[in-house]
Amino acid sequence: xxxxxxxxxxxxxxxxxxxxxxxxxxxxxxxxxxxxxxxxxxxxxxxxxxxxxxxxxxxxxxxxxxxxxxxxxxxxxxxxxxxxxxxxxxxxxxxxxxxxxxxxxxxxxxxxxxxxxxxxxxxxxxxxxxxxxxxxxxxxxxxxxxxxxxxxxxxxxxxxxxxxxxxxxxxxxxxxxxxxxxxxxxxxxxxxxxxxxxxxxxxxxxxxxxxxxxxxxxxxxxxxxxxxxxxxxxxxxxxxxxxxxxxxxxxxxxxxxxxxxxxxxxxxxxxxxxxxxxxxxxxxxxxxxxxxxxxxxxxxxxxxxxxxxxxxxxxxxxxxxxxxxxxxxxxxxxxxxxxxxxxxxxxxxxxxxxxxxxxxxxxxxxxxxxxxxxxxxxxxxxxxxxxxx
Numbered sequence: 001x002x003x004x005x006x007x008x009x010x011x012x013x014x015x016x017x018x019x020x021x022x023x024x025x026x027x028x029x030x031x032x033x034x035x036x037x038x039x040x041x042x043x044x045x046x047x048x049x050x051x052x053x054x055x056x057x058x059x060x061x062x063x064x065x066x067x068x069x070x071x072x073x074x075x076x077x078x079x080x081x082x083x084x085x086x087x088x089x090x091x092x093x094x095x096x097x098x099x100x101x102x103x104x105x106x107x108x109x110x111x112x113x114x115x116x117x118x119x120x121x122x123x124x125x126x127x128x129x130x131x132x133x134x135x136x137x138x139x140x141x142x143x144x145x146x147x148x149x150x151x152x153x154x155x156x157x158x159x160x161x162x163x164x165x166x167x168x169x170x171x172x173x174x175x176x177x178x179x180x181x182x183x184x185x186x187x188x189x190x191x192x193x194x195x196x197x198x199x200x201x202x203x204x205x206x207x208x209x210x211x212x213x214x215x216x217x218x219x220x221x222x223x224x225x226x227x228x229x230x231x232x233x234x235x236x237x238x239x240x241x242x243x244x245x246x247x248x249x250x251x252x253x254x255x256x257x258x259x260x261x262x263x264x265x266x267x268x269x270x271x272x273x274x275x276x277x278x279x280x281x282x283x284x285x286x287x288x289x290x291x292x293x294x295x296x297x298x299x300x301x302x303x304x305x306x307x308x309x310x311x312x313x314x315x316x317x318x319x320x321x322x323x324x325x326x327x328x329x330x331x332x333x334x335x336x337x338x339x340x341x342x343x344x345x346x347x348x349x350x351x352x353x354x355x356x357x358x359x360x361x362x363x364x365x366x367x368x369x370x371x372x373x374x375x376x377x378x379x380x381x382x383x384x385x386x387x388x389x
Contacts, residue, residue, distance in 0.1 A: 006315040007070045014073045017058075021077050024049060025084050033085035037357055040210040042166055046088055050121070057119025059096050059247065060103060064115035071247065071309040075254040079302075082258025083265075086361045087211040089258070093251040094126025094162040097244040098171040101127075101189060105231045105240045114169075114191060123193070125167030127248075128158040128217055129241060136374050138173065138238065139183040143219060145174040145190065150226050152176070152190065154198075154219040164215025165200045169193045172219075173241055176234045189230040189237035197222035208360030242319070246312060248369040249322040253305045256329030256365045260298040263333070263340035263358050267291060270344055281343070290343060294336045301329035320382035323375040330365035330372060337362040 028049050036043050050056065059074055060066025069077070074096075081089040099118045102110055117123035134140040143156025154174060161170065172192045180186025192198060197220050204214045230240055268291060271282035281287045304325040311318035337359040341348040348355040366372045 007068070007313045010070075013069075014076070017067070017069065017073060018076055018080065020053060021055075021080050024053060025080055029081070029084050029088060033088075034354065034357070037085065037087065037210050038351065040205075042213060043088060043091075043211050047091060047124075047166075050088075050092065051124075054119070055092055056095055056121040056124060057099075057115075058092070060099050060115050060119040064103070064111060065119035066099075066115070067119075071250055071312040072306065075250055075305050075309045078251050078254035079258040079261070079305075082255040083262045084258075085211070086255050086259055086358075087209055089251070089255050090162055090209065090212045093248060093255075095124055095167070096251070097127045097248045098125060098169070098191070100247050101171050101230055101240050101244045102191065104243055105189075105236070107232050109227070110191070110230065110232075118169075123169045124163060125169040126161060126163040126171070127241070127244065128161050128164075128170040128172040128192075130160045131157060132159050136371055138241065139187065141173055141175060141187065143172070143174045144178060145176050145188065145224070147176075147226070148223070151223045152226060152229070154190070154192070154222045154224060156219050158217040158219075160204060160214050161217050162212055162214055164217055165203055165213040170217065171230070171241075171244075173237050176237075180235070184238035185235050187237040188234045189240045190224050191228045191230065192219075192222065192224050195222070207363070208357065209364045245369055246318055246322045249326040249375075250305060250308050250312060252365050252369045253301065253308065253322070253325035253329040256326070256331075256333040256362075257298060257301045257305055259333040259358050259362050259365070260294070260301055260329065260336040263336035263355070264291070264294045264298050266354060267294060267340045267343045270347075274345075287343060290339045294339055297332035297336060301325070301332040304328050320379050320386070323370075323378040323382075326365075326369065327372050327375040327379070330362070333358075333362040333365055 028046055054067050057066030058069045062068040078089045099115060102114050129138055131141055145152040145154045170192055172190050174188055175186050176188040177186030199218050200215045201218050202216050206214060271287050272280050274281045308318055308321035308325040311321045340355045341359050344353060344355050347353050
C-alpha cells in the first residue's frame with residue numbers, strides 16, 4: 001500500500017478555508033439545492049464557484065497550483081457541503097481521487113502535466129473503476145489496454161462513473177496483462193482525456209444523489225499515450241487505486257457526518273416547533289431518545305473521520321481507519337435519516353422538506369467507494385495483521 005507524504009496542519013489556513021466554504025454554501029448552494037436536486041440538474045453555477053475557490057485543487061500540493069489542504073481540513077469542507085447538498089461534495093471527491101493517484105504515484109512529468117490543470121478545474125473528472133460485471137471485485141475488470149507503439153489501445157465499458165458526462169478526464173483501471181496471476185499484477189491505471197473512441201453513452205437514473213452525473217463510459221479502440229500510464233510501469237494500477245480509495249473513503253465518511261448532522265439539526269429544530277398533546281414533541285420521552293441517539297451517532301462518526309484523516313495526513317497506512325470511518329458514518333447517516341423521517345412524520349415524507357432527500361441520499365454512502373461489507377473484511381484483516389501473536 002502506497003502511503004502519502006506527511007501534511008502539516010495549519011489552523012489559520014483551515015479557519016480561512018472553512019469560513020469561505022460556509023459563506024459559499026449559504027449563499028450559492030442552500031437556496032437552490034432542493035430545486036436542482038428535484039430536477040436532477042447539473043449545478044453548473046455551483047461547480048463554477050467551486051472552481052473559482054480552488055476546491056478542485058484542495059488536496060493538490062501548492063507547488064502544483066493546489067490549495068495543499070490536509071485531509072483533516074478537507075474532511076471538514078466535505079462535511080459542511082454535504083450538510084446542505086451531498087451531491088456537490090461528490091463532484092470534487094472522484095476528481096480528487098484521480099488527482100491523488102497522480103500526485104502519489106505518477107512520474108514528475110505526469111505531475112507537472114496534469115496536476116496544475118486538475119487544480120485549476122480546467123480538467124475535471126474522476127475515477128473509472130466499476131464495470132457492468134465488476135464492482136467490489138476490482139480484479140475482475142475486463143477493460144483491456146494493449147500496447148501499440150507509443151500508445152495503448154483501450155477497449156471496454158465502465159459504468160456508474162461520477163462526473164462521467166461533464167468531466168473531461170478520468171483515471172481508468174484496465175488490464176494490460178489479462179493472463180497475469182495473481183490478477184492484480186496485470187492491472188494498470190491510465191489518465192484518459194475524452195476524445196475519439198472515448199464517449200459517455202448515457203446518464204444513469206438514481207434514487208438519490210441527483211444533480212451529479214453518473215454515467216456509462218465506452219472505450220472503442222481509444223488511443224491513449226503511453227506517457228499517461230500512471231507511474232510509467234505496467235502492473236501497478238491496483239495498488240495505485242487502493243491508495244486513492246483511502247482518500248475516497250474519508251470523503252464518503254465525511255459526507256456521512258454531514259448528512260447525519262443535517263438530519264439531527266433539522267429534527268431538533270422541528271421537535272421544538274411541532275406540538276402534540278399540548279406540548280412540543282421535544283418534551284416527549286420517545287422523541288428525546290431518538291434525538292440523543294442521533295446526536296451520539298453523528299459525533300462518534302465525526303471523531304472516526306478525524307482519526308482516519310489524521311492518519312492519512314501523517315503518511316500512514318490507513319485503510320482500516322478509513323474503513324471504520326466510512327462504515328460507521330455511512331450507517332449513521334442512514335439511521336439518522338430514518339429517525340428524522342419519523343420525527344417529522346408526514347412532513348418528513350413530503351418533497352417540500354429536506355428530510356426525504358437525506359433519506360434517499362444516505363444509502364449510497366453504504367455502497368460507494370467499497371460496500372460496507374467490504375469495509376468489515378478490510379477492518380478484520382487489518383486487526384489480525386496488526387496484532388500478531
